[in-house]
Amino acid sequence: MTAAASASLAQEFVAFAVDAGVLRFGEFKTKAGRLSPYFFNAGLFDDGAKLARLAEFYAKTLLASGLQFDMIFGPAYKGITLAAAVSIELARLGHNKPFAYNRKEAKDHGEGGTLVGAKVAGRVLIIDDVISAGTSVRESIAMISAAGATPCGVTIALDRQEKAAENGVDMEWSAVQYVTKNLNLPVVAIAALADLLDYLRNTSNPAVQSHAAAVLAYRQRYGV
Template structure:
């Protein structure tokens, strides 16, 4: 689950998230009713240096995947409203800064929550998705509901989904119905939400940071107590994929 080392940019991002209270430790009740020892509030990547850091991280991850898979490419970054909106715009710019020859023509697009009935009207803002290869960019993936809604929008607009990228992969199994009902985990083996989406749609699902990355980063900082709690949480909820 965890690797022995991290690229320097990942270590720097973890340190920045910790300093900015984006990554915090305590006892947090999730939508799944699980009690997590850590929480990543991606909505707090809202100041200039923070949005720069996270958008550069998305760009690095996308570029790295493209370098490893030469046949893979995309035309549009789609950011689902609302948190995906600043991410798609800033990451598109950072991709061009990273390699303008390769990424200079990448566009961004996002949806409105309510269809506009005046001016240009419509559901979408930015580049048309019709006939385009599209990557969804968002902050987290929990039950996968929001991602499936985004995929439905892409399909309705005539785009082709070729990938998904999120900020954090918690690397835990999907919640059971028993957990959703507040009755606790039934103990059955299950895959992760990201793994399920990957299998269902047959596209790469990337993450800037994983729980394994966070554990390695916190170990480097000597935060052994937090590391023990994250490792115990992983052991309790580790997926089968």
């Protein structure tokens, strides 16, 4: 996939997320205590058609990235649905990959343990919706490594491209940059805040376009 095709796919995804009501505009308080002019809630990909379309975006982006992986790991809870859906779509495209996920609490009967699904082995790709602080990624790395496998990357739907915050202090790096540089894992995102801004500038919907200035101001203040 060329850079232009990748950018086109990102624009398609942003448009899809807006139309699905997953990307919303207004005033939302983030985990860092910031007031964000937009909110991305992947939990609202909440029916079969939307989830299938989301999985298609993940699969196409992953295949275009060239990232090599043997299986998918979905951290509880959102990652569970994502891992299953993307595994189905990859198989449909001719790339059958096993997947696994974790429980929040260990099961003391039946098969027991915290890991469910395929045996965690080989090069393991972690899937999630966004990376807010990197906590979920670190926990996933620990579980994958404990199983004797190798974390090889992370894939997310949206890279917010904003500074991480620790104890109320803005850092000079984003959560995605932290994962890339400190945890040494490549991050493959379907779209990023820059793509959202491009969409807002070029959309023919005046009501949606009206949020462009607020999103740009937010990026100028908190962006990396």
